[in-house]
Amino acid sequence: DVKVTQSSRYLVKRTGEKVFLECVQDMDHENMFWYRQDPGLGLRLIYFSYDVKMKEKGDIPEGYSVSREKKERFSLILESASTNQTSMYLCASSLPQLNNSPLHFGNGTRLTVT
Amino acid sequence: QKEVEQNSGPLSVPEGAIASLNCTYSDRVSQSFFWYRQYSGKSPELIMSIYSNGDKEDGRFTAQLNKASQYVSLLIRDSQPSDSATYLCAVNRSNYQLIWGAGTKLIIKP
Numbered sequence: 001d002v003k004v005t006q007s008s009r010y011l012v013k014r015t016g017e018k019v020f021l022e023c024v025q026d027m028d029h030e031n032m033f034w035y036r037q038d039p040g041l042g043l044r045l046i047y048f049s050y051d052v053k054m055k056e057k058g059d060i061p062e063g064y065s066v067s068r069e070k071k072e073r074f075s076l077i078l079e080s081a082s083t084n085q086t087s088m089y090l091c092a093s094s095l096p097q098l099n100n101s102p103l104h105f106g107n108g109t110r111l112t113v114t
Numbered sequence: 115q116k117e118v119e120q121n122s123g124p125l126s127v128p129e130g131a132i133a134s135l136n137c138t139y140s141d142r143v144s145q146s147f148f149w150y151r152q153y154s155g156k157s158p159e160l161i162m163s164i165y166s167n168g169d170k171e172d173g174r175f176t177a178q179l180n181k182a183s184q185y186v187s188l189l190i191r192d193s194q195p196s197d198s199a200t201y202l203c204a205v206n207r208s209n210y211q212l213i214w215g216a217g218t219k220l221i222i223k224p
Contacts, residue, residue, distance in 0.1 A: 040122065042215055056210065
């Protein structure tokens with residue numbers, strides 16, 4: 001069974017802090033994704049990666065960066081946290097052909113920036 | 115216009131009835147369509163995918179796709195209280211990207 005593990009379920013950070021969100025998957029999936037989910041807006045893609053050290057911007061990359069040094073780990077970095085980054089962050093992984101492979105999500109990290 | 119649109123609900127359906135969830139999309143070249151279910155406080159999980167015009171059935175769930183009209187729907191027969199959740203429609207933009215609707219909250223009343 002695919003497992004996607006996000007390091008924290010809840011995080012509270014102060015404005016201006018550098019924040020690291022970690023995600024690890026155990027199914028050798030090539031694709032990994034970071035989404036944020038806000039009420040009424042659905043899931044919005046921040047960044048994705050289709051291979052180690054490869055990264056692509058999604059729809060809302062501003063204020064974020066990512067790192068994928070190992071296949072199983074995909075980190076999301078908030079360079080200088082702001083209150084508008086308060087959100088639920090979801091990590092997901094999948095096989096290469098997204099059209100034929102479901103996304104497997106982690107449990108999410110609810111981040112509050114004060 | 116949003117790329118993928120869903121009625122936010124809540125949609126209230128009596129137990130045992132058919133729940134009908136709808137989704138429209140704007141990109142005519144989209145080829146793959148997905149329904150995910152998200153329970154409150156949980157992550158989304160895939161319940162149906164559909165790629166061709168027509169109906170696709172899986173147990174109590176039927177996905178319907180009409181590419182000419184650019185809509186995809188999900189029917190849930192014999193609705194159960196455990197079906198109460200938010201249903202997310204997702205459409206592929208590319209091999210690596212899905213575009214998501216904001217979801218429809220479904221409430222099954224016993």
